[in-house]
Amino acid sequence: MSDEPAPPLAEAPLGPHAPSAPPEGARRQRLHPLTPLLESFRFLTAAVAAAGIQAFTSRNFLFAIYIALAAAVVGGIASLIALQYRGFVVWGRELHIYGGVFTRSHRTVPLDRLQSVDLARPIRARLFGLAQLNIEVAGGDGTDARLAYLKADRALALRSELLAIAGRPAAAQEAAAEAAASEEAAADRDAGLLVPQVTVKRLALASLLEALPVQITALLVFGTAFAVTGSIFGFSTVATTLWVGFFAPALLGYLQSTVAAVNRFLRNGRFRIARDGGNLLVQRGLTDTSHETVPVDRVTGVAFDEPVMWRSRRWRRVEVWTAAVAQQSATAVKSTTALPVGDPDQVAVVAAAAVPDLPSVFDVERPPARVRWRMPLRWKRTGAALTERAFVVRHGVWVNTHVAVPYARIQSVRVTQGRVQRMQGVATVRAMTAGGLGHDAVAAHRDAAEAVAMAAELRDRADAAAARERPRLS
Incomplete structure (x- = not known):
């Protein structure tokens, strides 16, 4: 035991100071009367x-x-x-x-x-x-x-x-x-944009193509069910029953889907993105306009979405997660759109602006073939990879999504294995970011030995990347 005296206490507690209320005489500013x-x-x-x-x-x-x-x-x-x-x-x-x-x-x-x-x-x-x-x-x-x-x-x-x-x-x-x-003078600032402003024609077509598969599938399902049951029980009886039980709710769902597509178009109209120092500046909106600031040093992940009807045109959407947005509830807005629709060159520019040196095209490795029965439609479009800059996972059927999480933003890594996974010798690797609710990068059904090695490598790369970064994101 050391005989040296203990250091004196600090004059004030360390860490964030406690909030203090303004004095009674402080003038309170009012909001607009409307x-x-x-x-x-x-x-x-x-x-x-x-x-x-x-x-x-x-x-x-x-x-x-x-x-x-x-x-x-x-x-x-x-x-x-x-x-x-x-x-x-x-x-x-x-x-x-x-x-x-x-x-x-x-x-x-x-x-x-x-x-x-x-x-x-x-x-x-x-x-x-x-x-x-x-x-x-x-x-x-x-x-x-x-x-x-x-x-x-x-x-x-x-x-x-x-x-x-x-x-x-x-x-x-x-x-x-x-x-x-x-x-009105916004067109004069186009020279400072990362990518050209998204045209109304491309945005409208992209919104339509994204909503089309679900609506067509629903029409085919309901149409087939109506034709089969009508031929058996009579079309008049089936029509009345289906209208009350299925068609009316389906019509409401169609209206909601249409409204969602229109809202998506209106929300991303006149989309502009630029970079000012360490911030991404996003302006968008036709009816409701917004001006958003995304600090690059607080980006915890980048997602690349590719709806099925966009693939022939090679279009993709780019979304970024930040430390505050990542802590929203599952019902809240989960990310900030950095590009509503763009070609490969535009996607590459935006990805590199959000996370320096981050590529936009990834080669991922699929899970073992023995787990294909667990995900028959998703197996070919599921995978994971450890790139030089980030941990990348891929998932989705209607919308093919790549999620890239920079190593410096990974706060913890977890390997989980359910009972069926244990019987098959596979496990799931989950990399959690700051706040991470609903924004974890998940590599599902990897070989058990590969999952353990992947988790250890992720921890090493995350620690090394965090050590090189000052200050570290908390």
């Missing part, structure tokens, strides 16, 4: 639609007018009350957000851990010149804070202020430049 009404836009639309249907069916238009006036008065009073308790304060290196009427809330966002501040402009907000800020911090659960709604110029100024406090001058300059430039 915020509560815009946030209840869907409810108001439903109320107006219900009133319209009532007026049409009963021919009582006066009643519909009364309902609309009552909804307007109640909504206006509720908005005034809600605005008195909603606002935010930038105090020191923290952002404090207040809200709630019956249940008060006070959220503190540490700007030292700020990852990105994204600007979004839904169409209902654009009509009034408003915007919202989506704020993400490292280690957070998805979008940690949302400021909606603010005047567009005020939102851009606040975004620049928050990024400057967080020590991100390059991004702050980008935000200031964006405030000075109008959307």
Whole structure:
């Protein structure tokens, strides 16, 4: 035992400082007065639609007018009350957000851990010149804070202020430049894009081709079932039964599929991606526009999607995962689209920009042939490989997906083996990234000896890559 005295305690605890509330005299900044009404836009639309249907069916238009006036008065009073308790304060290196009427809330966002501040402009907000800020911090659960709604110029100024406090001058300059430039002048900035802007024709065709296989398959299944059962039990009886039990829900599913394809097209319209220093800057949207910032040093994985109807055209979609996005729940948005559709050259450029020296084409090795019966449709399109830069896995049937996880972003590696796998002598290797919920790279049904060797090699490469990186992503 050493006789040396213990070192003195630090004057303050080490690690992140505890959040402190602003003083009582701190001026709370308010959101725009239209915020509560815009946030209840869907409810108001439903109320107006219900009133319209009532007026049409009963021919009582006066009643519909009364309902609309009552909804307007109640909504206006509720908005005034809600605005008195909603606002935010930038105090020191923290952002404090207040809200709630019956249940008060006070959220503190540490700007030292700020990852990105994204600007979004839904169409209902654009009509009034408003915007919202989506704020993400490292280690957070998805979008940690949302400021909606603010005047567009005020939102851009606040975004620049928050990024400057967080020590991100390059991004702050980008935000200031964006405030000075109008959307009509966006074509003059095409020279700084990583790839040319995705054309409307290509995006529309890609959205249609991606949704087509599922819809055609459903039509064939229902059509065959109707023809067979109708010939046996009579078409009139089967038609009535199928309409109530199958066709009506199927029609609803078709409408949802169509709406999803249209939303995908509208969300990625006018897609642009550029790189500014250590950030990927993504702008997109036809009706709802968004300006997203993806820090390259926080990218934990890159996914390359190839829907079945895109393969003849060699199109692929590129999505990136970041440390904050990777911790969202399974029902939340899981990634950021870095390229909605592109040819091989464009995919290669975006992949290298997201993760330096990352290729876009991979040679993966399939699982052993003895496990083919477990995945008869997926076996040929399942595989894994340890490349020079990343751990790559492949999976999917309708959508062929390659997932590349840089070694420096792997936090843990696990080998699992179920009872049937143990009988077959195979195991599954799972590489988990920061936060990693739903974003693990999984090499399924590898030979048991190969799985153990692969896991050991992954740990060695992850430790070596993390040792070369400063600071390490947590």
